[in-house]
Amino acid sequence: MKYSKKDLIHPIAGSRWNHIWSGFVGDKLAVLALIIFIFYCLVALLAPLVAPFDVNDPAFMDLINSEIAPSWISHDSRFLLGTDAQGRDLLSVILYGTRLSLTIGICAVLIQATLGICIGLMAGYLGGRVDNFLMRCADIQLSFSNMMVAIVFLAIFQSLFGIAMYQQLAMVILILVIGLTEWPLFARTIRASVLAEKQKEYVDAARVMGISSKRIMFRHILPNTLSPVLVIFTVQIANAIVAEAALSFLGLGMPATEPSLGSLISEGFSYMFAGSWWICVIPSATLIILILAMNLLGDWLRDHLNPRTYKD
């Protein structure tokens, strides 16, 4: 068969990134999402500077101040968003919580991506037995939800380091748990793209030139498979943050002394009926807006990079 018509359509002239950028500026929603995301990142980075209180200060937590409503209700100007049940300034806690959640999300996805990309590349490029084996592993991995893996990991870490160590390492462990559970998504997507890219003749051309497999994999194929990765990356950060929140909600996540957004929500939930709604609602809103922004960004990227994400 001769080759399909689709490839023939001339790509639009001008630099690819230029094109993407110009499309981006045109899309108000995407710009808004990006601004929100950057804002969150800044806030997370600068939390120690912007937070009105230092959460590490022993005096930060004072029971006397517990459950003060946000300043527009209580008119207590010390606490803009009110305080939680422990008397911590909610704004500061949320800032630090966002920092934690984002760190966990991004680091976890970095792990996922690294693992997934390497495995996907290998499976796709080498094919055959290797491919079969790796994809079976991915299947098995998928059959555990991260909730279950988290429990398994917690247990293993605890027996390795002892319970006391565990809480110091909670963040690292969460990153590992979330990072190690969702790599199949990356792997499968990359593999699918690699399989498609491998068919393309530029790979053969490189082989004919005698270029080594490793170089072909990483210098030729990988850059061409990155657009789906970018899309999944943003969406997965959102997912990772949600996963962390869910684990914290079940009491398997960050310890109460170092609350992430998820643990704040889960803790605040018990105050819903009591009328101190802000302890739950404000962190929830913070989380939802962050995730919404990430998802919108992912959507936009998906539409504009038009990548082939994993389907089968």
Place this chain on the structure above:
Amino acid sequence: MATPLIQISGLEKSFSTNESWLGQWCFRQGKLARHKDSVHALNGVNLTINQGETLCVVGETGCGKSTLARAIMGLTQPTAGEIHYLDQRIDQLNDRQRMFFRRRMQMVFQNPYASLNPRMTVYQTLSEPIAFHQPQLSRIEIDEKIETLLASVGISASSSDSYPHEFSGGQRQRISLARALSVEPDFIVADEPLSALDVSVQAQVLNLMIDKQAERNLSYLFITHDLAVVEHFATRVAVMYLGRVCELAPTKELFSSPKHPYTRALLSAIPRLDSTTAQPIRLIGEVPTPIEKPIGCVFQARCPHANQRCYEELPKMLLQSDSSSVACHAIEEGRI
């Protein structure tokens, strides 16, 4: 006669279609048996390519033309048979050993939109093989080399920092040719390099290939569907059918007196501008798929002249009076 540049003998290649080990088990007559499905893309191909000539390979879709090209280039490992490059056997080399031959033999691909890495500029595309094969060259020498290369294929050197998508199909195909030429080979395999191009652009690329051949005494293995191009460009033509060469002849002889029934049908089917040729010869029957290894003549199922012998015995390539060779029992027996 001088040693041919490339000599291919008894080349076979089969692809297995059920890779996984478990998938190979199936029930046959109520018993569990292991069974490997395979596609026999090449079934014993013998060819030679001489220095400075253009050997065109024609044949219908799926007859194994690309597989042949890929086997020569070492992109697939043949199942059986030998490939020689000037007396040296090259079909069983590993990547390291093949390195030398990579410089001697190069390839141009069909799809100009897929054969260039979309994430690499023209400069990167060209400098990679040069730097790889001639590590002694300095930066400046490489730059110079690329400049001359680009100029020689008619691309302005100023666009060397552009990405492939900024070029039209014809330009890309010329860049592909430049890439192949960058290591200064003396043999180029071109797998349908024109089929994606428009007539007007086709001419540009074909001209370039003709020019380069004259310039460097290149040899081509040229795969195509387009018999008009073959007639124009080829020194000799090999007609393939279902993984075998069924007729091999100098161009003039082939077009003036096609012998093999398939060649005849093929030539009669070309929609020519001028002639008001008679009806094309209609081939009855299904185009077979090369799942089963054929016994007898591969063309048997669609051949109007097939007899019992064609079903049983493999026809041999026999030299004809006009220096063409044909593998056909009917011709051997003088039935046609």
Place this chain on the structure above:
Amino acid sequence: MLIFLLRRLVQACFVMIIISVISFAIQDKLGDPVQQMVSMAVSSDEREQLREQLGLNDSFLNQYWRFAKGAIQGDLGTSYHYKEPALDVILKKLPATLELVFCAILLIIIVATPCGVLAAIKPKHPVSRLLMIISSIGLSVPIFIIAIFMVYLFSVEWNIAPSFGRGETTEILGLWDSGIFTKDGLSHLLLPSLSLAIALMPIFVRLIRAEMMDVLQSEYIRFAWSKGLSAKRIYFIHALKNTMLPVITVGGIQAGTLVAYTILTETIFQWPGMGFLFMDAVSRVDTPLVAAYLIVVGGMFVITNTVVDLIYGLVNPTVRLASHGL
């Protein structure tokens, strides 16, 4: 077909062995089961004795060997808390979870399909824009927040639906306790299945939309238009069937997510299903039950994927299961 199933079986065994090792490895890492069984006043000697009785002091290999031997005969150990074979306990809770999941999936199919199709064929229409906005937001609200607010609004503030449990159940065929045949049971099913459905719906609406839009671009749809077929036929016969292929595969993959979500929903709604049982077992350190749960879920995943593959093969004629060897 048979070979296909056989292949799945081998794969399943492989999965099972890995899962069993892992789940067994965590056995005594979750905490001390004995602590849960005795009162505070019981002396440490007594506890040690009990531990000995339970075989908790044996070496890991010994314990695993015992476990594996039992597992081959379908005995995944005995739950400390329920004092019954762990498998039985889980299977007893299975109907509840399955009903919940089934209702959620039904809701998803009923709602997501038309929404996705609408959003795909009329992308500019205000309704489909609204749908997309809602699904974007829906995708961003974690399920536990959805569930919490559902409880808060529907049962506490408005008192429309019960907030926990399964309500009245009827037994059918003597092996299935069903809640879907009584009004009470259905009303209990409402909130949990709804929140499960809401959490997964956006994924499917968007997926169906994207796939449908892809399919609508294809040549054969254009050909169908050129044949003068009615829009209904083109959308629902030509396009939808092709759309469903990737949706089915993704659906199979989402099974893992579904399991995670059932854990969350069941915990919040006190739904007496497997997920709730699992969390309970974890906090009770009922390790045999935890291990059995992991194994059962792994098994279910393999089964779901097999079923998904079978369905895929049915819908997609180009994938012949026969070609896997019949």
Place this chain on the structure above:
Amino acid sequence: MNLLSVSNLNVNFKMKKQELAALIDVSFTLNRGERIAIVGESGAGKSILGFSIVNLISKPGYIKSGSIKLENKELTKMNLRQLQEIRGKRIAMIFQDPMMTLNPVLTIGDQLVETIRSHTKITYKDARNIAIEKLHNVQIASPETRFDQYPHELSGGMRQRVIIASVLLLNPDIIIADEPTTALDVTIQAEILQLLLAICRDNGVALVLISHDLGVVSKVAERTLVMYAGHIVEEGPTLEIINDPQHPYTQGLLNALPQMTLPGQRLNQIQGSMPSLTERPTGCAFHPRCPYATEKCQQEQPSFIHSGVSSVACFLVEDMVNDFANQDEEDR
């Protein structure tokens, strides 16, 4: 009266920032039973023209102005329901790639029967009989078994036959065939073309054949339109165009064919390539590649003039014709 007349058709693509013109002032007519061909290089707008006749241009594209009349009915103004009446029944289309044109999840039979049943009210059984008969007509062996098969079980040539059968089901007046054989082997191509030709001849169906292969065109069409960058640049009887092309583009196209040069010699290439929609030059779109281009060509769009049996849009020809006319006048 013409069966189909297209006049001053303009088709645009509405992109984010700009409007791109894909077809500019295209006019032609088609008579009952006539076979015409549209040739041109890739991207000339041939397919767009084909699709716009049945109003099937894909999304950002729309018909900006102009009219398409089927007998007396204006197609551009019709609503979907009316169009559905026309499509398939009066005007049928064959697409380029038989591999992609049939829905992979429906059987051949389903796809044939639904076409009949959506236009006429007959029973499934009758429809099936018609379908099988048509399959037989396109020389498919054992149509009964094929009827229940899925497209992937058929070879490419077979599928193209099925597609031809499916457009024949309702005996349309016009068949638009958009490169029906490009994806096929030469031998199969010949068979399909013959089949198409025979069917058109036998049933008096008008054919619009879209192709870039002048050889194919010469075998089938009575009249040929040459397109370049959204314009029709030359129109006339096929033989005339092949033997005596007027427009420099047509000339170039023909000259570039390998047959036109001696074996082993360089071909007569046209420089450059066809512009994409975004970079269409002013004036005559062909002027950057035209060896005879003048100042005027860069600024003005030549109009379509009759010269002999064919019509051409080129200042060169226009000047020549004018010269002839002047000479005539002077002579007189």
Place this chain on the structure above:
Amino acid sequence: TTLEIALNADPVSLDPHEQLSEGTLQFSHFTFDPLLRWEKSGQFEARLATKWQRLDAHTMRFFLRKDVTFHSGNPFSAKDVIYTINRLKTSPDFRAMFNSIASASIVDKYTVDVHATSPNPLLLNIMAYVFPMDQAFYQGRDEIIKYGKTFASQNVSGTGPFVYISRELGSRMELKRNPNYWDTNSPGNVNKIILTPIRTDSTRLAALFSGDVDFIFPISPIDIERTKRTSGIHLVTIPSTRILLLHMNQNRRQEFKDVKVRKAINLAIDQSLIVEKILKGHATPAGQLSADRFLGHVHDLEPEYDLRKAQDLMKQAGYEKGFRISMMAPNNRYMNDEKVAQAVAAMLARINITVDLKTLPKAQYFQEFDNHAADIMMLGWQSDTMDSNNLFEFIVACPNNKTGLGAYNASEYCRPSLDDNIHQANREMDQEKRIILLQQIEQTLYEDAAVVPLYWQSLSWAAKNKVKIQDIVNDQNYPYLGDLFIDE
């Protein structure tokens, strides 16, 4: 009338002797009757024993109620009591308590003598745990196995107000009124009980608010205000005797050996604030271990909070700069345990003690507790015998593996003189002398600042208004549902 009740846990087993836990004892009160039970006033109420008399320091005689039948229809008599006591002595969980009873003997069909091994002032308190079981019903198939199914764990025959119908472990239990219940004077009118365990506080509360259940326990302190405000629902709160305290491990930390440091810690922790803010006043700040109804309670040992003085003490001890310690607390065992621990950590920061706090689920916490894994550990304790000495024995007595004393002494605090007093109090039959002994211990503990008592938790129940729970709940959390009256 049907009562739907939601508790935080359900009994592990139907066998009343399998596990000594709140759930089991609650269940025992539903389906069995004790010989005697606690009244709200702190007195004993005669149930199956109509009266009792002390024969000597070792022996007590119980006169049993006549014409009582078990659910199985078997008549109740003295042999059932003997049988039950003997069975209790074999139960791993109850053995510790019943070891002090040497034997029980039949005097006549309705009279029983109970002999203690030594003079035992708490004999009656222990006898409150005797829920006579139906000997004829259980005999021969009455083994107690912690891990496995037994006859007794699946079948019930008691004399109690309710008859067991069915249960689905972990999600539902049904009981119906015993038609032959002997106590015809009881106002109770509940015909059927459906008991659902709901673990999550908010879900349980939501179930009450949405009308799915009639009666719940417990209410999280956070929700108390809201519950009070909700119409149609009423709330009953009773201070309980469960003490929450912190252990400061003196062997892990040199600093804790210094009484000044311990005192400083005690002074730095503001029990009242914790109770007010975290428990919403739903507990009683404690300055000692014994609740006020215990004999050991010393009236004027109030919790002290004085930050200045605490800082001074730290300075005197040479720890002005403070030090760093580890602390562990459970996070799902006691009401808001995790928050309390956090608050404590914050309060200790004020005297420059930096606390690395770890909170664990109870399943893991008590393992760590047994290992004394942190410098400060939290513990809650309810005295089984409703007596101070039980607290002292487990919490502050010198740890001794043989006698089992000090099993929960994570302070590793050891003062032999105190142990002597505890020992003495165990056999002192004279109430007055005993009070002095116990109060002395409490006073010593206070002066030594051996542990940090935090508060006595309160118990709260909530129910629909028509359910008159105020009459049947008590500080041990054994609601006497048999006497529950529901307005129609």
